[in-house]
Amino acid sequence: MVDHSIAGKTVLIAGGGKNLGGLLARDLATHGASAVVIHYNSAASKAEADATVQAVQQLGAKAVALQGDLTRAAAVEKLFADAVAAVGRPDIAINTVGKVLKKPFSEISEAEYDEMTAVNSKSAFFFLKEAGKHVKDNGKICTLVTSLLGAYTPFYAAYAGTKAPVEHYTRAASKEFGARGISVTAVGPGPMDTPFFYGQEGADAVAYHKSAAALSPFSKTGLTDIEDVVPFIRHLVSDGWWITGQTILINGGYTTK
Incomplete structure (x- = not known):
């Protein structure tokens, strides 16, 4: 019988030093992960990242911080190689890396498009590639996308558009890695109450997003709180292993597909 619990598992989190990634690192350590690569x-x-390492260690897990610009395939390869050298092959690999750009289509430069593609699509592709090579059999892989994949909206072409390919990467990887018992999922939160969100939005847009979800009145911020996303990811990388090849939108009814 395969053990799908978090206890005793080794975890690698890309973008694991702060915001959602940092909370995930702490949460999985709380639920018994033996080692967390941040x-x-x-x-x-x-x-x-160092503060998150200290917090994870205080929870009783081994922790190490590793730096890398994951828009380069060689850096993703090095991240996994260094992680394996430090704590062994991961049982769980989670990619929270992403970048938001809110701009009219006509104002997006080639340089901006290239950067968004590199951060949101290319890094996810090579993360999945290396995860498929290094994650143990019966492991779990999860990538962060966006609930805007279920939206009909202007101004986010470069953001949602460069996250969209990750849905297919997820499906393809789940088919290819499934023979080894590895589940592969993507999670699309709604607008989250983090600096990642506020840097792109004006006051009027913030007010709209805080009221747009069906459950906004019951959220402490009106937005998707990272505390509400973490349990879903924890489930997908543990007992929820039977869910694979899918994108799950976690947004309180902000968008649907």
């Missing part, structure tokens, strides 16, 4: 992008986010 990836961070650059020196600007090192202090937060």
